[in-house]
Amino acid sequence: MTDVQMQQVREILKTYRFDFKELTLESGFIDDYIGFPSGEAPDPFPLIIREILAESEKLVRPEGGYALYKSICVNRENNTTIIGDIELGTKSIVTRHMDKAGLIAVFACTAGAEISKLASEYNKKGHTVHAYIADSIGSIVVEHAMNKIQERLKLQMEEKGLKITNRYSPGYCGWELKEQSKLFGLLPENFCGISLSDSMLMKPIKSVSGIIGIGKDVVYDQYTCNYCRDVNCLYRGKR
Numbered sequence: 001m002t003d004v005q006m007q008q009v010r011e012i013l014k015t016y017r018f019d020f021k022e023l024t025l026e027s028g029f030i031d032d033y034i035g036f037p038s039g040e041a042p043d044p045f046p047l048i049i050r051e052i053l054a055e056s057e058k059l060v061r062p063e064g065g066y067a068l069y070k071s072i073c074v075n076r077e078n079n080t081t082i083i084g085d086i087e088l089g090t091k092s093i094v095t096r097h098m099d100k101a102g103l104i105a106v107f108a109c110t111a112g113a114e115i116s117k118l119a120s121e122y123n124k125k126g127h128t129v130h131a132y133i134a135d136s137i138g139s140i141v142v143e144h145a146m147n148k149i150q151e152r153l154k155l156q157m158e159e160k161g162l163k164i165t166n167r168y169s170p171g172y173c174g175w176e177l178k179e180q181s182k183l184f185g186l187l188p189e190n191f192c193g194i195s196l197s198d199s200m201l202m203k204p205i206k207s208v209s210g211i212i213g214i215g216k217d218v219v220y221d222q223y224t225c226n227y228c229r230d231v232n233c234l235y236r237g238k239r
Contacts, residue, residue, distance in 0.1 A: 064109025
């Protein structure tokens, strides 16, 4: 699809950049993510978490956004979702949730490369616990940033009398990771500083991408893990 054709089927392109403080991360989030009850991580974890949060505040500026498409077609028979002229093999779970959408937001969001660089530096120094916590904070940052973007999208759509679905990403709910390249074909090149490797992994590594359905009759499910058969999913029980 050419740039001109893309603009004809894309209704809006929106980007956001956040200050780390806007994410309002607390030590309890990290406690829970690394396997402890909130506020009950044993020493020396609380001190290390505070140290890395302070360092992250100086380094991390997450950003992300979405392209909103009106030219879409959802096929429940072959479980595909067509956006513009790009056919995504979204499989049954995702396709079912896109079925009543009149618009689809294609999103991408990143914590940036700095938090992964920090984790790498800790690893090189042999500080494996610090590295693990920095890596965990990177995962939490990108999810919280994307939560903010999704909430803004939700409020904007509510003003038009529309609802949104959960967000769905390649690599989850049966949607194959290799579809990532098609998805990024719906976003401007290097959108928010995110690119794809040959193995379809995003760079920076602490990034997320996917789609959100929008319409009068779409459904937002509080517990999407009930639909997914992937017992090893990173997000199981964390959303």
